[in-house]
Amino acid sequence: MRAMILEKPGRPLELARRPVIQPRTGQILIRVRACGVCRTDLHIVDGDLPSLGRALIPGHEIVGTVEGIGPQTAGFRPGDRVGVPWLGWTCGRCEYCRNGRENLCDVARFTGYQIDGGYAEYALADERFCFAIPERYADEAAAPLLCAGLIGYRTLAMAGEARHLGVYGFGAAAHILAQVARHQGRSVYAFTRDGDREGQAFAMRCGATWAGGSGETPPEPLDAAIIFAPVGALLPQALRCVRKGGSVVCGGIHMSDIPSFAYALLWGERRIQSVANLTRVDGEQFMRIAAEVALRIETTRYALGEANAALAALRTGTLRGAAVLVAA
Ligand SMILES: [Zn+2]
Ligand SMILES: [Zn+2]
Numbered sequence: 158m159r160a161m162i163l164e165k166p167g168r169p170l171e172l173a174r175r176p177v178i179q180p181r182t183g184q185i186l187i188r189v190r191a192c193g194v195c196r197t198d199l200h201i202v203d204g205d206l207p208s209l210g211r212a213l214i215p216g217h218e219i220v221g222t223v224e225g226i227g228p229q230t231a232g233f234r235p236g237d238r239v240g241v242p243w244l245g246w247t248c249g250r251c252e253y254c255r256n257g258r259e260n261l262c263d264v265a266r267f268t269g270y271q272i273d274g275g276y277a278e279y280a281l282a283d284e285r286f287c288f289a290i291p292e293r294y295a296d297e298a299a300a301p302l303l304c305a306g307l308i309g310y311r312t313l314a315m316a317g318e319a320r321h322l323g324v325y326g327f328g329a330a331a332h333i334l335a336q337v338a339r340h341q342g343r344s345v346y347a348f349t350r351d352g353d354r355e356g357q358a359f360a361m362r363c364g365a366t367w368a369g370g371s372g373e374t375p376p377e378p379l380d381a382a383i384i385f386a387p388v389g390a391l392l393p394q395a396l397r398c399v400r401k402g403g404s405v406v407c408g409g410i411h412m413s414d415i416p417s418f419a420y421a422l423l424w425g426e427r428r429i430q431s432v433a434n435l436t437r438v439d440g441e442q443f444m445r446i447a448a449e450v451a452l453r454i455e456t457t458r459y460a461l462g463e464a465n466a467a468l469a470a471l472r473t474g475t476l477r478g479a480a481v482l483v484a485a
Contacts, residue, residue, distance in 0.1 A: 160277035161464040164212045166204030169465045170276065175214075177279045180227035185284050187239060192275030193218025193300035194459070194467045194480040196328070196387065197243070200411045201270055202468060209271065215464075216275030216482070217243040217268035218303035220296045224279065232284045238296075240288045241280065242303045244435050245272040260311075260434035267434070276464050276482060288440050291448035298454040301479035302447055305329035310443040312383050312408035312432045313338060319381035323348060323398055325371055326386025327360045328471075329479035330408060333452055334383070339364035340450045346375040348391075350474065359477050363453075379403060387411055392429065393418035401425035408432050456481045 158177050161170040180186045198215040200206050219241035223233045233239055247254050247262040254262050268274045268282070290299045309330035316322060322338055324331045325348040335345045344367075347360030351370035360368040367375055371391055381404045382395035389412045395405045396418070404427065423429070455478025459467040467480040 158278040159461060160214050161461060162212050163202055163215055166202060166208050170202065170215070170468075172462050175277070178281060180225050180230070180281055182228045183230055183283055183285065184227040184281050185223050185230060185233050185239065185287065186225040187219065187221035187241065187280045187282060188224045188484075189219055189221040189275050189278060189280055190296040190484050191220045191300040192216040192482045193303060193305065193329070194464070194471060194482065195304045196471060197304070197410050198269060199468050199471055200387075205411045206270070213270065214273040214275075214277050215269040216277070216280075217241070217245075217270075218300045218305070219268070219275035219280055219282070220290060220299045220303070221275075221280065226284075230284050233287065238290055239282075240290045240299065240303050241268055241275065241282045242286065242288065242307055242435060242440060243267050243269070244437070245286055246283050257436070257438070260436045260439075265434065276461065278461070278484065286437065288444055291444060293448070293451060294454065297456050297458060297481050297483050300481045301329050301333065301454055301456065302443070302452075305479055306333045306447065306452070307435050307440055307443045308408060308432065309334040310337065310446070311435055311439045312406055314439070315406045315430055315432055316381035316383060316404060319379070319403070320344065321346065321375075321377045321380045323375060323379040323382035323395060325382065325384040325391045325395055326388075327356055327368075328385060328476065330385050331383075332359070332363045332455060332478050335360065335363040335365055336452050337446060337450065340446075344377070346377070346379060348373070355477075374398060381406060383408055384412075385409055387413060389413040389415035393422055396422040396427060396429075399427055401427065404428040404430055406430050406432060454479065458483050460485060
């Protein structure tokens with residue numbers, strides 16, 4: 158099979174041939190139809206996350222068809238459409254796993270990092286961590302649901318009952334989250350890079366009630382703010398816009414350092430929270446919502462061999478919505 162390989166962080170991915178490995182007990186072999194390109198992939202490629210010291214295949218927003226199943230595999234059959242998210246394996250035994258917080262498992266393995274991912278023609282996955290995909294979405298539109306949608310949903314849940322919700326960084330995750338939040342009757346205030354008029358117009362098309370630059374003050378105090386942009390300096394800015402008792406939730410896996418700020422910004426029982434990974438329960442809940450609400454998923458299509466170009470577009474912030482690698 159053809160695959161885009163990361164030999165070492167800091168280097169571009171290389172198109173190479175790899176053998177297709179047959180599924181073992183509990184595994185399914187998937188013919189990849191589409192794989193979303195997530196900011197976490199960029200952090201892995203750029204070396205912002207710890208290097209594994211070996212080559213890997215990125216990609217954790219996989220949509221494909223089951224091509225083969227291993228022994229004792231019962232959940233999927235050949236021909237089924239399936240989605241593979243970031244959480245690829247957990248131990249089931251540590252304190253976190255036993256208490257419904259498998260997203261924090263001490264030895265979790267992640268798709269497109271410890272487990273080879275979907276920047277390839279085929280991928281292997283543990284069937285227990287895969288999801289069925291709502292029928293209304295084509296493969297290309299469904300791919301971003303697997304992380305941008307799903308972890309965006311967990312981030313939204315962490316914001317609690319917030320009615321006035323700020324979102325900093327309006328990319329793939331935010332454009333889905335804004336539609337879900339709108340469906341739940343919340344108002345979304347979108348913050349983009351200063352002067353990014355096109356990004357602000359995009360946010361308004363996705364259901365935001367207001368859009369402005371990240372240094373601006375929204376027309377209403379926020380009950381909660383969600384930060385997707387990997388920019389630590391946004392945290393004190395967001396706190397400034399959040400009312401007493403509100404929270405700032407950071408949805409990304411990596412952020413630049415947070416500058417120091419006056420305690421007065423946190424005072425008034427404001428909270429700061431990060432969101433790590435996902436649980437399978439998050440995935441099931443989110444897929445139910447995605448089946449119910451016709452989410453409009455904006456994608457830019459790339460061929461497998463163009464993965465470096467997709468990552469570059471993500472890095473420069475020129476994308477609207479999500480980049481997706483689509484099988485020929
Ligand atoms: Zn565990
Ligand atoms: Zn992701």
